[in-house]
Amino acid sequence: SEFAPFAGIPLWAVFCVFAAHFLGFFIRGAFGFGSNMPIVLLTAWLLGPHHAILLVVFTAASAQIHLFPQGFGTADWKVTKPLIVGMFIGTALGTWLFTILAADWLLLLMGIVITLIVSMDRLRLLERLTKRIDLRARIVTSSLALFSGTVGTVSGGGGLYFLVVFLKLACESETSLRGTNLILSGFFILCRVLLLLPTGLITGQLLVEAALLLPAVFLGAWTGTRLFHRTEPRRFYDALQFLLLLAAVALMARGVAKLI
DSSP: OTTOTTTTOOHHHHHHHHHHHHHHHHHHHHHSSOOHHHHHHHHHHHHOHHHHHHHHHHHHHHHHHHHHHHHHTTSOHHHHHHHHHHHHHHHHHHHHHHHHSOHHHHHHHHHHHHHHHHHHHHTTHHHHHTTTSOTTSHHHHHHHHHHHHHHHHHHSSOTTHHHHHHHHHHOSSHHHHHHHHHHHHHHHHHHHHHHHGGGTOOOHHHHHHHHHHHHHHHHHHHHHHHHHHHOOOHHHHHHHHHHHHHHHHHHHHHHHHHHO
């Protein structure tokens, strides 16, 4: 049947897909962003890159129904509004690239982009640029937003990492930073869904799979939200980034091997 979920995928792999979504949305609940990248890295091995990315688009969109309202009261709208236009243009460009790339090239590109994202964050490269560049300048923020939308769409996640340095400077508190992240990630996901509708890539099977994953999605988001209100999970975040870097390098190697 065209609606049969996870057809041809072993049961253990399906279990891993559920576990990956729980972990990813636990991270989103705690930090307000960052769920898609670990999910895509883990599930691309099991489902293939296009399937993994499309699936997380819809599970993430479902999670935003729960998380998006939390951002309205705490987001810094003076910071948020100027970033939305650049993110929309970048998301449109990224969607076009996603539809024309073959799976092997997409694997390689995902690995490269995610390695770049995590490395820049770990090495604090954007923070260092603040000494030479005014991150509050409109051309800089617009460029970061456009790049964020493009990268996040092609790689399946992680685009907001390019905005985090600016947002940390611009937002007055951890609470407003989290709220702004929730609003921007929600807008980003909504744009992705709307831009994917005309591509023909959305199937009944995909929607059924996303629906089945919702308990793991909401449980992970709820658990992560509770953690945010109780503690600062910095060590967990550091360990996560290390694992993401290893997974991204492995994904790159797999992409190169397939192309060769």
